Structure formats: C-alpha cells, structure tokens
Amino acid sequence: MTTPATAANGVRDALAAQTIELPSWAFGNSGTRFKVFNQAGVPRDPYEKIADVAQVHAYTGAAPRVSLHIPWDLVDDYDALATHARDLGVSIGAINSNLFQDDDYMLGSLTHPDAKVRAKAVKHHLDCIDVMRATGSTDLKLWLPDGTNYPGQDDIRARQDRLADGLAEIYAALDDNHRLLLEYKFFEPYFYTMDIPDWGTSLVHCLALGERATVVLDTGHHAPNTNIEFIVAQLIRLGRLGAFDFNSRFYADDDLMVGAADPFQLFRIMNEIVGADALRAESGVNFMLDQCHNIEPKIQAQIRSVMNVQEATAKALLVDREALKAAQTNGDVLGANGLLMDAYNTDVRPLLAQVREEQGLAADPIAAYRASGYGEKIIAERVGGTQAGWGA
Ligand code: PSV
Ligand code: MN
Ligand code: MN
Secondary structure (H helix, E strand, C coil): CCCCCHHHHHHHHHHHCCCCCHHHHHHHHHCCCCEEEECCCCCEEEHHHHHHHHHHHHHHHHCEEEEEECCCCCCCCCCHHHHHHHHCCCCCEEEEECCCCHHHHHCCCCCCCCHHHHHHHHHHHHHHHHHHHHHHCCCCCEEEEEEEEEEEEEEEHHHHHHHHHHHHHHHHHHHCCCCCEEECCCCCCCCECCCCCCCHHHHHHHCCCCCCCEEEEECCCCCCCCCHHHHHHHHHCCEEEEEEEECCCCCCCCCCCCCCCCCCHHHCCCCCCCCCCCCCCCHHHEEEEEECCCCCCCHHHHHHHHHHHHHHHHHHHCCCCCHHHHHCCCCCCHHHHHHHHHHCCCHHHHHHHHHHHHCCCEEEEEEHHHHCCCCHHHHCCCCCCEEEECCC
C-alpha cells in the first residue's frame, strides 16, 4: 500500500520529470490584427529565440525543447541551429508548417480546388520534413487554416477528399521515427466551414493515415463551454493524443498564458492526464505551449506559463486516486467531487519550490530570472528585434 511518504516522493519525481515545449514565436513581437507591439530586446533571429528559450529552461528546469515554425524560423543551416540549441542545453521539438501566409492559399492549401496549389502545400511539408531530419525533430505539426466563408463556395466532401490525399502524401514522406501531429480549430480564418474544425475530423484523418498520426489539442480552439477534458480522455483511450497546444482563452483564439483564464480547467485536463498515466514522456503526449505575449515581457511570461502547467499538474498528482475510485464505485457523488476539490484547493507552490531546490534551481524562477540581469542585457544588445510572424 502507498504510504503518504512514498506518495509524496512519487509526486516530486513526476514533477521533476515533466517537460513542456516552448514555441519560438512566443519570443518575437506579436499583437493582434489591430497592432503589433514592439518590445525592446526581442530576438532578431532564430538563434536568439533559442537563447531565450534556454533562459526559460535554465530557471524552470522543465522547458528543454522549442517548436520551430517554418518559414518564420528560416535559417541557412539547420544543423548549425540544432547544434546551437544543444550547446545551450535545449533541443528542437515540433516543426510547424505554415499554410496561412501565402496569396496562393486564399481558397485553401491542401484542400484548394487547383491541384497545382495543393502540390505546393504538400511540397512545403516535404521541406519541413527535411528540417526535421537536420534538427533531429520527430514531430511534424500541421494546423490547417483552410475553409470556406459562404455556403456553396466549395464542395465540403470534395475538400475532405483532397485533404485526405494531401495528408497521405505527407505521411508517406515521413521517416519511421517521425510523427504527424494534426491540429483542429473550429473557426478562423474562415467562418462558414473549417476543413478540420474539431477533434473528430482530425481523428478521422489520423486513423486513415496510420499509427504515427495523432491529434493536437489546442486549448484555445473550441467553442465556449466545450468540455475539453472529455476530449482528452477520449483521445488518450484511443492512443491518439499526440500533443497539447496550451494557452488560455477568454473569447476566441486568444493565445494568452495557459492557466490564466481558467486554472480549474487546466487542472481538470491534467487530472485526466495523470489519471491515465499519460504524464510520462513515454506516453507520447507532447505538452507544448502555443502562446503570444503581446503586452507582457516574453521570457517571464513563458516562465509563468511553465509554472502554471506545473501547478495544475501538481494538484492533479495530489488527487487521492484510491479514495476517488472507492467513492466512484460506491456512488458517493459528493465524496468523489470533494476529493478532486481538495486536491485543486491545495497550495502546491511550496511543493514545487521544494522540487526545484532538489534540482538545484531557485525556488522562485521569476524572481531568479529578474535578478539575473538577462532582460536588461538583451535590451542593451539587441536592436531591431523581429516580429513573431503571427498576429500581424
Ligand atoms: C492559429 O490558430 C495558431 O494559433 C494554431 O493554433 C497553430 O498552432 C499556431 O497558430 C501556429 O501555427
Ligand atoms: Mn495551436
Ligand atoms: Mn491557435
């Protein structure tokens, strides 16, 4: 039987082992379609973005990978970029393709009625796969911005067929150790139909492709009041939850700091993850952030986001699962709910501070980063930082 002491050790070990992948685009200038705000000291190229990622990792010990976005993170030599990352103690995670910033894609990319445009969209993924080979990345992440604005504009079924064909070509080009991560989003940039609007559509395509095709759940990509933890539970059951894009939404696809709008939802999501034993790296679930920091300092916001995920995870790890199972089996509705709420209402900050200190890290990553002087240094050194590419 698990004693409280061994349980606490298990919790600390699980927290120490948890990793969260950061998006390169979180470090560049960003905004909304109304205004991109320029912040002093932002990276001028992908090398500097990775240097900032390494800062988040240095203070949290939990952010050892960075997702790249192609062509936002275009460089001449991806081997050199991967070496630079390794030298700084991090590695290259998912490679994100970009199908939403080219005039040719006005009517769609992989679903476009014209075969020439579809071929161009497939070719872009072949280039992304080359980047994966050069950087050691194993995840190709695809968010399809395609859709239509008006009933009758295009044939809904034909677009699904074209999509299936394009995805099959891309999947066939992957190496054996590569996965395809397929994201969904219920609206925007199109407003009548999206070609992958929901997890069911993503899953249908993944099932047709093969075992290494999995769904990405972006927490900002659902209609209000969607029960996201239900989707998590279902995809885990089927072995098809490939990754999260974590962020917070108040209204739409806000891309705000994860856990900011609804920390209880994040806890409920992590509770499903922990309950299914999917926190372990071997589970195949990649915990990524997909965020932009339009008005707040970017490195600190990424540190805060990592800490928010850790806090939700710690609370989920504190759920007394044996007692919960017993309450559920006995039909003790209030008892079961009370057990979850007990865990959620626990202040886990001292526990996480202890875990950090056991790893040789500062108990308070944000205070430690602020005291380091890195923020002032990059403001002095970097003039003319770049835009993330997103939010323009
Ligand atoms: C657009 O909605 C989006 O936020 C998707 O979530 C992608 O993951 C991200 O941009 C980067 O392409
Ligand atoms: Mn996303
Ligand atoms: Mn999004």
